[in-house]
Every structure is written in structure tokens, then in C-alpha cells.
Amino acid sequence: MTGEDRPTALVVMGPSGVGKTTTAEGLAERLSWPFAEADQFHPAANIEKMTSGIPLNDDDRAPWLAAIRDWISAQADQGISTVLTCSALKRRYRDVLRQAHARVRFVSLVADPELVAGRLAHRKGHFMPASLLTSQYADLEPLQPDEDGVNVTVSMPPEEVVDAVLKDLGIG
Secondary structure, three states: OOHHHOOEEEEEEOOOOOOHHHHHHHHHHHHOOOEEEHHHHOOHHHHHHHHOOOOOOHHHHHHHHHHHHHHHHHHHHOOOOEEEEOOOOOHHHHHHHOOOOOEEEEEEEEOOHHHHHHHHHHOOOOOOOHHHHHHHHHHOOOOOOOOOEEEEEOOOOHHHHHHHHHHHHOOO
């Protein structure tokens, strides 16, 4: 199978705090597709590093991205389309995910850094400290015209964000 004949993986991407999980869960529910949180694929060393306020480097991210890619492939090999979160901040990270056996489409959530900082300040129970937000925005490489995906602002309620994603992608 090639291109649009393959199962689809929707990767909801962006810096921490933009609403990836909320949006991805909404998409998964609307589409009745399985959902995965990219954080569950991090090795313990990465979580430890982030919890300590140390940004991950590309070497840290390599096994994490490979694990996500392999999960997408395993689902696609069974004919299953999926929705997942992944910061996917750099194009080279997205290139790894695109190697999966699925049509990988990106949903880039766009938000003002001040709005996101406010959200992170009130978030509980997450290992990603707000202090790393600046490094995430510094690493963020926007989707390029040749990448299969859409940019959606999160300045509206979550349900409207999900509606906009589905409309912009032409699915659902």
C-alpha cells in the first residue's frame, strides 16, 4: 500500500502546553481511532532529565522517536489508523515519524507562548516543567509546504479546535 491507501496516523504536535493531549483525545474519540501519548514512549533517562529541568538533545530523542514510529507501524500493519501526540518540534524528528508504515499527517497546534506559559503554570502531575518552554519554542520548526499536515490555532475552545482539524484535513 502507498500514500492514501495506507492507514493514517495523525500526529498532534507542538510545544508542551499547547493542548496536544486534549486535541488528540478529541480527534481519537470523534474518529474512533486508538490514541497514544508520546510521553509514554520516553525512556526513564529522558523523563529524569526533563524532570530535572534539563532539555533533551537529539541523541536523547532518537530512541523515543524510533519507538513512536515503530508503534505507528505496528498499528498500521494491522490496518489501524491512529491519533497520537508528539512534540515533533523539528523537521528531522517528523522525518523519522514519516518512516512509519502509515500515512503520517501532522496537526501543528499554534499558540502564543504567553498563553502556553500560563497553562503550564497551572498544570499538575506532569514531568515537563514550564522552565523548558523557551527551549521548545526555540527548537520549533514550523511545518513546511511539502509536509502532510495543517496548522491550527488553539485560541478557541477544544471542541472547535477538533472541528477545525477535521475540516482542514478533510476527514471525519
